[in-house]
Amino acid sequence: MLVIRPITEADFPALMRCAEESGHGFTSLPVNEELIRGKIQHSLESFAKEVSSPGIEGYLMVAEDTETGEVVGTTGIEATVGLDVPFYSYHISKVVHSSRKLGVHNIVELLTFGNNYTGCSEICTLFLRPQWREGLNGRLLSKCRFLMMGEHPQRFSKTVFAEMRGVSDEEGHSPFWEWLRDHFFSIEFTHADYLVGVGQKGFIADLMPKLPIYVSLLSDEAQEVIGQVHENTRPALRLLEKEGFTNRGYAAIFDAGPTVECDMVNIRSVYQAFYCTVEISEHSSQSDYLVSNTEFQHFRAVAGKVDVNKALSKARISPEMADALQVNDGDQVRLLAQ
Numbered sequence: 001m002l003v004i005r006p007i008t009e010a011d012f013p014a015l016m017r018c019a020e021e022s023g024h025g026f027t028s029l030p031v032n033e034e035l036i037r038g039k040i041q042h043s044l045e046s047f048a049k050e051v052s053s054p055g056i057e058g059y060l061m062v063a064e065d066t067e068t069g070e071v072v073g074t075t076g077i078e079a080t081v082g083l084d085v086p087f088y089s090y091h092i093s094k095v096v097h098s099s100r101k102l103g104v105h106n107i108v109e110l111l112t113f114g115n116n117y118t119g120c121s122e123i124c125t126l127f128l129r130p131q132w133r134e135g136l137n138g139r140l141l142s143k144c145r146f147l148m149m150g151e152h153p154q155r156f157s158k159t160v161f162a163e164m165r166g167v168s169d170e171e172g173h174s175p176f177w178e179w180l181r182d183h184f185f186s187i188e189f190t191h192a193d194y195l196v197g198v199g200q201k202g203f204i205a206d207l208m209p210k211l212p213i214y215v216s217l218l219s220d221e222a223q224e225v226i227g228q229v230h231e232n233t234r235p236a237l238r239l240l241e242k243e244g245f246t247n248r249g250y251a252a253i254f255d256a257g258p259t260v261e262c263d264m265v266n267i268r269s270v271y272q273a274f275y276c277t278v279e280i281s282e283h284s285s286q287s288d289y290l291v292s293n294t295e296f297q298h299f300r301a302v303a304g305k306v307d308v309n310k311a312l313s314k315a316r317i318s319p320e321m322a323d324a325l326q327v328n329d330g331d332q333v334r335l336l337a338q
């Protein structure tokens with residue numbers, strides 16, 4: 001069974017391995033020891049902090065195999081973005097160039113550089129090692145964050161968004177970046193992505209075109225990938241779309257991957273979750289649930305069979321699940337039917 005829990009210092013080698021395996025374009029997990037250690041430290045401080053409204057906290061969690069103790073994936077939430085370092089995105093808008101006299105009516109798209117997600121919560125850093133991509137594991141890793149948000153809403157913003165990884169190949173070539181590089185940046189995508197990952201974002205403000213860009217002036221290859229996700233990221237996007245996340249015309253500034261958003265109260269796994277009181281015993285239920293405890297510093301979430309009696313608000317869970325969740329008979333858990 002996989003259990004999701006806050007990251008600890010001892011998870012450093014496992015997180016480095018996730019960073020190496022996740023490949024190019026996974027900006028939030030750069031292969032950089034100092035940065036990965038910094039992210040773990042920031043998460044430890046964030047989980048330990050009393051919070052009444054969202055600030056610069058960053059919460060990083062891992063998926064651990066309860067049998068072997070092996071860490072096989074990671075998932076994260078930034079309580080807000082843009083409050084300490086700027087967070088940039090493109091807004092894709094339309095303008096009409098029309099001449100009645102000539103019978104010409106052209107609808108053209110514009111990319112406008114801005115900071116519109118400032119202050120919003122970002123879900124990020126979702127990665128599961130390939131051999132663990134089965135059953136409910138991927139869902140658990142993605143949706144456990146909504147169990148956490150529903151339980152501790154004061155720590156998060158009204159709007160939640162995710163920047164999905166855009167199109168790039170195995171060598172890290174991004175068609176969108178290649179156009180930007182040729183005209184404005186003169187450095188490779190992997191280098192730019194790395195600088196952002198290590199928090200050195202100043203070059204963006206220095207070099208990015210500040211005036212709106214006409215999409216029709218981009219190379220065909222660059223135009224084709226605007227709003228498109230990396231092949232490996234399709235499952236992550238699908239999971240969010242089913243939660244109610246939609247693209248409202250924003251794209252990431254380097255690879256033009258889509259940004260999707262949803263108000264926290266409208267996220268399916270936030271409003272459909274319910275509480276039950278735990279009864280620990282073996283049972284033969286065939287119904288799958290995601291389950292979390294109600295703790296924050298000791299947050300735990302798992303997926304598995306639960307015998308739920310909704311009328312009595314009771315949930316029978318196995319001793320193994322109770323151990324993983326760190327709950328006892330009579331404790332409350334948060335449940336989500338799958």
Ligand SMILES: CC(C)(COP(=O)(O)OP(=O)(O)OC[C@H]1O[C@@H](n2cnc3c(N)ncnc32)[C@H](O)[C@@H]1OP(=O)(O)O)[C@@H](O)C(=O)NCCC(=O)NCCSC(=O)CCC(=O)O
Nearest residue numbers: 123124125126127128133138162165232233234235236238
């Ligand atoms: C994202 C996860 C953890 C998801 O795990 P799994 O692949 O096991 O998930 P799954 O349950 O099999 O699939 C989830 C849903 O996607 C559907 N699905 C599977 N493959 C698909 C495809 N090629 N196109 C469209 N949908 C697809 C499944 O049917 C399922 O939908 P149904 O439930 O309807 O059957 C993994 O794929 C992964 O580690 N990917 C590589 C890393 C990555 O790119 N991460 C996202 C980066 S972007 C980011 O981190 C921000 C986003 C975020 O944090 O959430």
